[in-house]
Amino acid sequence: MGNSCMSVLIEKQAEKYGDRVALKYRDYAAGKWLSVSWRQFSEIVEKVAGSLVALGVNVQECIGVFSQNMPECLYMDFGAFKSRIVTVPLYATNSEAQVRYIIENSSIAYLFVGEQYQYDVAYRVLNLCSSLKQIVIFSPAVKRAQDDRKSIYFSEFLTIGDSANVREELQRRTSQTESSDLANILYTSGTTGESKGVMLLHSSYEAAFAAHDKRLVTLTDKDVVMNFLPFAHIFERAWSYYCLLRGCLLCINLHPQDIQQTIKEIRPTAMCSVPRFWEKVYAGAMDKIHQSNGVTRRLMLDALRTGKKYNIDYLSKGEEPPLWLQVKYKFYDRTIFSLLKRTIGIENGNFFPTAGAPVPKRVEEFVHSVGINMVVGYGLTETTATVSLGWMKDYRIGSVGHILPGLEIKFGENNEILLKGETVTKGYYKKESVTRQSFTDDGWFRTGDSGYMKDGFLYLTDRIKDLFKTSNGKYIAPQAIETKMVVDRYIDQISVIADQRKFVSALIVPEYTQVEKYASDHHIAYTDRKDLLKKPEILELFRERIETLQQEFAHYEQIKRFTLLPEPFSMSKGELTDTLKIRRSVLLKNYASEIERMYED
Numbered sequence: 001m002g003n004s005c006m007s008v009l010i011e012k013q014a015e016k017y018g019d020r021v022a023l024k025y026r027d028y029a030a031g032k033w034l035s036v037s038w039r040q041f042s043e044i045v046e047k048v049a050g051s052l053v054a055l056g057v058n059v060q061e062c063i064g065v066f067s068q069n070m071p072e073c074l075y076m077d078f079g080a081f082k083s084r085i086v087t088v089p090l091y092a093t094n095s096e097a098q099v100r101y102i103i104e105n106s107s108i109a110y111l112f113v114g115e116q117y118q119y120d121v122a123y124r125v126l127n128l129c130s131s132l133k134q135i136v137i138f139s140p141a142v143k144r145a146q147d148d149r150k151s152i153y154f155s156e157f158l159t160i161g162d163s164a165n166v167r168e169e170l171q172r173r174t175s176q177t178e179s180s181d182l183a184n185i186l187y188t189s190g191t192t193g194e195s196k197g198v199m200l201l202h203s204s205y206e207a208a209f210a211a212h213d214k215r216l217v218t219l220t221d222k223d224v225v226m227n228f229l230p231f232a233h234i235f236e237r238a239w240s241y242y243c244l245l246r247g248c249l250l251c252i253n254l255h256p257q258d259i260q261q262t263i264k265e266i267r268p269t270a271m272c273s274v275p276r277f278w279e280k281v282y283a284g285a286m287d288k289i290h291q292s293n294g295v296t297r298r299l300m301l302d303a304l305r306t307g308k309k310y311n312i313d314y315l316s317k318g319e320e321p322p323l324w325l326q327v328k329y330k331f332y333d334r335t336i337f338s339l340l341k342r343t344i345g346i347e348n349g350n351f352f353p354t355a356g357a358p359v360p361k362r363v364e365e366f367v368h369s370v371g372i373n374m375v376v377g378y379g380l381t382e383t384t385a386t387v388s389l390g391w392m393k394d395y396r397i398g399s400v401g402h403i404l405p406g407l408e409i410k411f412g413e414n415n416e417i418l419l420k421g422e423t424v425t426k427g428y429y430k431k432e433s434v435t436r437q438s439f440t441d442d443g444w445f446r447t448g449d450s451g452y453m454k455d456g457f458l459y460l461t462d463r464i465k466d467l468f469k470t471s472n473g474k475y476i477a478p479q480a481i482e483t484k485m486v487v488d489r490y491i492d493q494i495s496v497i498a499d500q501r502k503f504v505s506a507l508i509v510p511e512y513t514q515v516e517k518y519a520s521d522h523h524i525a526y527t528d529r530k531d532l533l534k535k536p537e538i539l540e541l542f543r544e545r546i547e548t549l550q551q552e553f554a555h556y557e558q559i560k561r562f563t564l565l566p567e568p569f570s571m572s573k574g575e576l577t578d579t580l581k582i583r584r585s586v587l588l589k590n591y592a593s594e595i596e597r598m599y600e601d
Contacts, residue, residue, distance in 0.1 A: 011042050013041075019039055026262060046170075049161070050160075066099060069253060070138055072112070086185060093578055104131065188381050204424075206422075224269050225270045226259075227252045263345035268349075270349070303335075304369050307370055389402070408420040418440065470503065472556065476556075481559065485550075494508050507595070515541075
């Protein structure tokens with residue numbers, strides 16, 4: 001058999017697990033979850049691989065997958081790996097310009113699309129991209145354009161490769177797969193500039209699997225995993241591959257906004273997410289406490305204090321809690337904490353990896369206090385996801401855990417984290433000069449993040465290129481301020497402004513439902529949202545909350561003025577990347593007049 005474990009992974013698991021369920025996905029028309037066994041999974045992967053060969057996609061050529069999370073995304077990946085083809089995932093929300101750029105940069109001939117939006121975008125660029133020959137549509141509900149003679153549905157695509165000579169060629173390819181084969185090109189949306197295609201080899205994933213085997217010891221084939229982040233994101237992608245290697249059951253969440261419903265239907269034991277998910281859980285719990293009466297409120301607050309003492313002050317430091325604390329914690333764990341977990345849908349939780357942005361300290365303390373095994377980590381597309389992670393009881397609040405086995409770390413200028421190891425990319429696709437700039441002369445990868453080690457734990461301080469310098473020459477770390485602010489239940493999104501300015505200001509997207517409730521409770525009359533956000537009482541509410549939250553910052557780091565925005569930052573206006581990171585340069589342009597008003601004397 002081949003030399004790459006990814007090329008035969010599903011086939012091997014099918015031999016081991018047979019008719020056991022490997023994947024589940026929600027059929028929205030029928031309103032129920034459908035199952036795919038390991039055997040069915042393997043059969044479809046085989047068909048995909050054969051059809052790709054029959055279409056004439058050559059060894060190490062690229063195909064594109066432009067879809068939200070669907071089982072078909074995984075079928076395409078493993079079918080491509082089997083036939084030594086490279087998959088290029090696109091975010092389901094990518095714009096026409098981004099899709100065109102990626103297709104042209106990686107010379108994609110066949111683009112696989114999920115639902116109507118992706119098809120419509122793909123069809124518009126079909127004749128603009130010289131390399132693109134055909135679109136293959138996953139969802140049978142997609143309506144093709146009247147004059148479309150080129151697109152076919154996935155069910156048709158699966159029948160193309162059913163011939164003896166195709167099977168022979170496929171067998172030859174699979175037997176020749178190498179760990180040095182290119183597996184994926186992942187385009188990072190980037191908060192600045194043009195997308196860069198990160199090249200990840202089969203060996204990058206194999207090294208990541210081997211390293212995680214030493215850490216994620218409790219992940220087994222008994223685990224039920226919810227796929228919630230986009231498969232186009234390295235975090236969910238590498239995690240999903242690894243879960244399949246461990247024989248877990250994957251439950252694929254199609255639409256991110258449905259997670260609160262689907263998580264309760266599946267009740268997973270594991271799910272990777274970004275901190276925003278836990279921020280919302282924290283905000284919901286704080287709201288509940290806030291609305292409770294005397295006795296209930298006191299009980300809830302005491303439960304949190306008890307949980308913090310038990311889980312953070314003792315267990316995370318490897319110490320045994322005193323007996324009285326164990327008894328008290330068990331009581332709260334059986335009552336308040338188990339109710340909270342059931343309400344979210346995670347009462348069966350094993351552990352929950354979290355990365356992609358800083359986790360606000362309050363949120364992290366809260367999640368650990370209530371006994372949820374949040375595993376905070378740090379990673380990059382360029383490092384095949386994980387660089388470091390905390391683990392179960394071996395974590396420190398505020399850190400991103402221990403460095404993954406097999407990775408070397410050192411600190412460069414401005415305390416920049418520099419890395420070496422098998423999981424580190426060999427570079428950016430067709431971008432030699434960018435690749436050269438991203439590595440030191442002696443081969444260390446520059447992460448662009450600054451940090452430090454303490455007691456074996458890695459701590460991040462900021463994105464180096466994100467540091468602002470005020471006109472008074474003071475350096476400001478905007479992420480640190482934003483992370484502090486976003487835990488407030490009245491604040492949904494925030495972007496700090498300070499670069500080359502005489503003081504710090506902020507654009508704030510309020511949590512509208514909370515502000516409207518506050519207005520109703522305090523009998524504040526208003527005509528519309530815009531009018532509400534200009535009311536002196538609302539501005540005073542935000543002023544007070546910001547003052548409280550920023551007390552620990554130096555005077556020059558504190559927000560002096562702010563603007564409340566009636567509409568959230570959005571991807572459609574280019575203000576957010578596909579992974580929901582703020583594009584500061586776009587905000588500066590889109591809100592130029594609001595920003596200038598804050599600096600008028």
